[in-house]
Amino acid sequence: MFIRSLKVRSSNGNVHEYVRIVASIRENGRTRQKVIANLGRRDTLEAILPLLNRFLAGEDDQQKLSRELKQDSPLEVLDAANWGPMLVVRHLVGQLGLWKLLDAGRRWPHLMPDEDPDDDWVSRVMVLIANRLVCPGSEHALANWLETDYACDRQGRRYVPCWKEDGRVQVDRTVLQRWYRTLDHLLLNKDTLEVSLYERLRTLFEFQPEFVLYDLTSTYFTGRGATGFAKHGFSRDGHPREVQVVVGVVMVAGWPIAHHVWAGNRRDSTTVPEVIRDLAKRFHLARVVFVGDRGMVTDSNLKCIRDSEGQYGFLVGMTRRRNPQAEALIDRVDESRWMTCEAGINARERHDPPRTRVQEVRSDQAGVRVFVVDSDERRAYEQGLREQAMQRVRRGLEKLQSRMAKGRLKQPEKIGAAVERLLQRHHGYRYYAWELKDGQLRFFEHPVNLPREKKYEGKYLIQTDQSEITPQDAVAHYKDLNEVERGFHCLKDPLGMRPIWHHVERRIRAHIFVAALAFLLDRMLERALRDAGISLSSTNAWSALATIRYVQFRVEGELRSGVTPGSARARQVLKALRLSDLRPPTPPPGEETTM
Numbered sequence: 001m002f003i004r005s006l007k008v009r010s011s012n013g014n015v016h017e018y019v020r021i022v023a024s025i026r027e028n029g030r031t032r033q034k035v036i037a038n039l040g041r042r043d044t045l046e047a048i049l050p051l052l053n054r055f056l057a058g059e060d061d062q063q064k065l066s067r068e069l070k071q072d073s074p075l076e077v078l079d080a081a082n083w084g085p086m087l088v089v090r091h092l093v094g095q096l097g098l099w100k101l102l103d104a105g106r107r108w109p110h111l112m113p114d115e116d117p118d119d120d121w122v123s124r125v126m127v128l129i130a131n132r133l134v135c136p137g138s139e140h141a142l143a144n145w146l147e148t149d150y151a152c153d154r155q156g157r158r159y160v161p162c163w164k165e166d167g168r169v170q171v172d173r174t175v176l177q178r179w180y181r182t183l184d185h186l187l188l189n190k191d192t193l194e195v196s197l198y199e200r201l202r203t204l205f206e207f208q209p210e211f212v213l214y215d216l217t218s219t220y221f222t223g224r225g226a227t228g229f230a231k232h233g234f235s236r237d238g239h240p241r242e243v244q245v246v247v248g249v250v251m252v253a254g255w256p257i258a259h260h261v262w263a264g265n266r267r268d269s270t271t272v273p274e275v276i277r278d279l280a281k282r283f284h285l286a287r288v289v290f291v292g293d294r295g296m297v298t299d300s301n302l303k304c305i306r307d308s309e310g311q312y313g314f315l316v317g318m319t320r321r322r323n324p325q326a327e328a329l330i331d332r333v334d335e336s337r338w339m340t341c342e343a344g345i346n347a348r349e350r351h352d353p354p355r356t357r358v359q360e361v362r363s364d365q366a367g368v369r370v371f372v373v374d375s376d377e378r379r380a381y382e383q384g385l386r387e388q389a390m391q392r393v394r395r396g397l398e399k400l401q402s403r404m405a406k407g408r409l410k411q412p413e414k415i416g417a418a419v420e421r422l423l424q425r426h427h428g429y430r431y432y433a434w435e436l437k438d439g440q441l442r443f444f445e446h447p448v449n450l451p452r453e454k455k456y457e458g459k460y461l462i463q464t465d466q467s468e469i470t471p472q473d474a475v476a477h478y479k480d481l482n483e484v485e486r487g488f489h490c491l492k493d494p495l496g497m498r499p500i501w502h503h504v505e506r507r508i509r510a511h512i513f514v515a516a517l518a519f520l521l522d523r524m525l526e527r528a529l530r531d532a533g534i535s536l537s538s539t540n541a542w543s544a545l546a547t548i549r550y551v552q553f554r555v556e557g558e559l560r561s562g563v564t565p566g567s568a569r570a571r572q573v574l575k576a577l578r579l580s581d582l583r584p585p586t587p588p589p590g591e592e593t594t595m
Helices: 042-057 061-068 084-096 098-103 121-134 142-148 173-188 190-205 269-282 299-307 324-331 376-405 412-425 449-456 471-479 481-492 505-531 538-545 568-577
Strands: 002-009 015-027 030-041 076-082 163-166 169-171 211-220 244-252 255-263 287-292 311-318 356-361 369-375 432-437 440-445 459-464 549-555 558-563
Touching: 015 042, 030 042, 076 084, 084 098, 084 121, 084 190, 084 505, 084 538, 084 568, 098 121, 098 190, 121 142, 121 173, 121 505, 169 173, 173 190, 173 505, 190 255, 190 269, 190 505, 211 269, 244 269, 244 505, 255 269, 255 505, 269 287, 269 299, 287 471, 299 311, 311 324, 311 471, 324 369, 324 449, 324 459, 356 471, 369 376, 369 471, 376 412, 376 432, 376 440, 376 459, 412 432, 412 440, 459 471, 505 538, 505 568, 538 568
Parallel strands: 211 287, 287 311
Antiparallel strands: 002 015, 015 030, 076 549, 163 169, 211 244, 244 255, 311 459, 356 369, 369 459, 432 440, 549 558
16 A cells, blocks of 8 residues: 545635545556545645644653653643744744834823833733734634733743633733733834834845835724724625725735725725835835736826836736727737746646746837736636636526516516626626517627637736836736735735724724734745745644643652644744744743733
8 A cells, every 4th residue: 555645726726635545456457546545635634643643652641741841750731831833923023123123112101090001012012923823813812822822921921811701801801901002002113113124124134125016905894893994895805794994015025014004995096105105205215116906007196106206117907897998908919929927936836837928019108018918827717707607697597588488577677677687796798698589588698798808818918117127027026916915815814814803993903013013924934934945834834833832740749841842844943943942931930920
C-alpha cells in the first residue's frame, strides 16, 4: 500500500488536495491501483496529525506534557494555556517598535471617576490584536478567549476575565470599560501611528513607494450600528439589508500603510480625492502612481490625481459595461499584436497555466494610454457566470410558459411584467429576447446582446498616463490590486473585522483599526515564512502556534512552569522568526494576574 493525493477544484475556484491510501492489484492481466481508504483533505490531516499520533501511541495528556517539559517525575497540571500566538505577536510588535510608539501616544482625556489614569492600555492593545488574529470576537467575547490563551501585559501579569452577570452582559462592566477605553486611546493616535509604522516598514524592508494600491470594501453590522454612520449602501458582503460602513485600504509594496472608514452609503469614486490629499499631506509621497479599480474612475478623479502636488500619475481600470468608448477600444484589437504576460505564482503551479495577453490600442485622449487585456482565467469565470445566469433565466421562462399552457396566466400585460421580472433578476436581457404572439410566449437568444457578451468575456481595459511603462508591467501592477482584495479577506475572515457590535462611531473606527494592525502583523509573519522558504500560509501558521502552550504544574509538591515546543509546523514558524526565548515575562511576586 502507498499514499496518493488528488487535487480537486471547488465551485469557488479554490484547489484542495485530498489524500488516499491505494494498493496495486492485478486484474485481467493488468496492474491497477485500488483505493483502500479516503483520508480527507491534506490541510485537515496536517492540523490533526499531532492528535492522531498521540491517539495511535496511546499516550495520555500527562505523559505527553511530562515528555515535552522534560520532566522525569509525574506531574500535576494546574493550567495549560495557548501561548504561541501571543508570543509571536509580542515579537512582531517589538520589530515594529509599536510599544514605544504607543507609549509616546496620547490618552483619551475624558475618563470616568473610577478609571485608572495610569492603566497600561498599550499592553491591552497587543491583547486585542492577538485576539483578532486567533479568535476574533467582540470585546465582550474576549473574556472567553482569555480563559484558554495566556495573554499577559508587559510585566508578565496574565489577563483574566471577571465574570459578573448583569442582564445580557456577563462580564464585569468596570473591566469591560477598560477594554473599551483602550479603543479610545488607540484611535486618538491613528494618524500619527500609521505614518510612523510606514517609516518603520521602509527601514525594515527597504522599499520605494512607486505604486500606491487602493481599493474599497464594506462590512456590515451585527445590530443597528452607529446612528448616521452605519447606513445602507452597496454591499460587497452580500447583505444588502444590513447597515454597513465602507472601508478603504491603501497598500504600498505589499504593505498596508493606511485605511479609511466612511459611512455605509459613500460612493466609491467620491473617496479618491480624500485619499490622494491624505497621501500627500501625511506621507509626503512626491512621486507615485495611483493604482485603482474601475469603480474609482471619473474625469474629476483623474484630474485630481494629475493636479496633486508632486508627480502623481494613475493606472486604473475602465468600466466595460454601458460604456460605448470601452466597446470601441476593444474593437480596435489586432489579433496579430497580442503580447503574452508572465504568469503569476499560482498560475505557474497549474498543470495547464491560464494565459494572459495584452496589447496597446489607440486612445482617443491625449496623454492617456489604453491597454486591452485578455485573460483565460477571467474568461472562464465570466463564461461560467453567464451560463449559470442563462440557465436560471431559461428555467424561469419555461415555468412561465407552463403556467400559460395550463391557463393560469392569460392577460398580456401580466405576462409581459412576469417576463421582465425574470430578465431583470439575472441580467437576462443580456442573453435573451422574447415575443408574445397569438397568446404564445416565445423566447430566444438575443441576436445582438449575446454575441457581444461572448465577444467581451475575459477582456478588460487599463488606462494610464505613464509614458514609459510597458504593457506587461501595466498588467502586473494592476493585478497587484489582488493583494488588496486578499487583504480584505484577511480583515473580514481569518482576522475578523466582524462582528461589529459597537454603537459609537469612534469605537467602530477603533475596532477596524485593531483589525488593520492585525492584518499588518499577519503580512509580516507571511513575509518571514516566505523569506525562510517555508511553504505555510499565515492562517495555518497561527493555528500551528496554538500548539505552543504555557503550562503551570506541580512536581513533587513544587510549583513550576514551562513552555511546550509545539507541533513541527509551530517549530518551523519559530525558526523562521528566529525566536528562541519562549517563556513569558516573569510577573512581580504576588501580582500574577490582572484584569
